[in-house]
Amino acid sequence: MVRRHELTDAEWDLLAPLMPAHPRKGKRWADHRRVINAILFRTRTGIPWRDLPERYGPWETAAGRHRRWCLDGTWDRIAERLRINAATGRPLDVGIDSTLVRAHHHAAGAAKKGTRFGRNGTDPKRWAGPGAG
Template sequence: MAGVIRRHELTDAAWVRIEPLLPGHPRQGGWWVDHRMVLNGILWKLATGAPWRDLPERYGNWKTVYERYRRWAADGTFDSLLEHVQVHDDSVGRI
C-alpha cells in the first residue's frame, strides 16, 4: 500500500505479520476487495465508533467492509490473528 498511513491503519510491518493469516480469496469468480483496505476500514470503524454507513470511501463500500468484518468475526479469523500476535510477542518478550 503506497502512500501515507493514516491514524488507525496498519503499518507495513504489521501488515507483513498478519497478511498470511487472513483467509484466501473465494473459490468462485468475482472481484475481491483488498484485505488490507478492508481491514483498515474495520480498524477505522472500531476506533471511531461511527456507523458503518459513515465509513470513508477510501476503505471501499461500507457493506463490503461490514460483511468481511462479520464473516471474520464468525469464522474465527480475528481470534486467530489475536492468538498469533500474542504467541509471537510472548516469544520475543513483549508480553
C-alpha cells in the same frame, strides 16, 4: 504515508499470512488490507458502518467481511498471533478487563441545598439522639 487508524507495512506483514484465501467462485474480493483498515477505523472512531470514508470502499464490503471473519475464526487467529512475543516466540501473559458498571441516573451528584439531608449527605434527625424530632 500511513494514516492514523491504518496498518503500517510491518503490521500488515504480520497479519497478511493469517488472512483467508480468496474464494474460488464468484467475484474477486476487495483488498484485505483496505478492509482491515476500514474495520479498524470504524472500531476506533465508533462511527456507523454507513459513515465509513470513501477511501475504504463500499461500507457493505467492510461490514460483511467483519461479520464473515468473526464467524470463520479469522479474528481469533489474529488475536492469537498478536499474543505471541516476537522476541521469544512464546505466548504473552495479557489480561484485559472491560468491565462496565452503570449507575442509575439519579445517582449522579450529591444532595442539593434545601433538601432534608445535611451538608455531608447524612440525615440530621438520624444522629440527633433519642427523642429528637
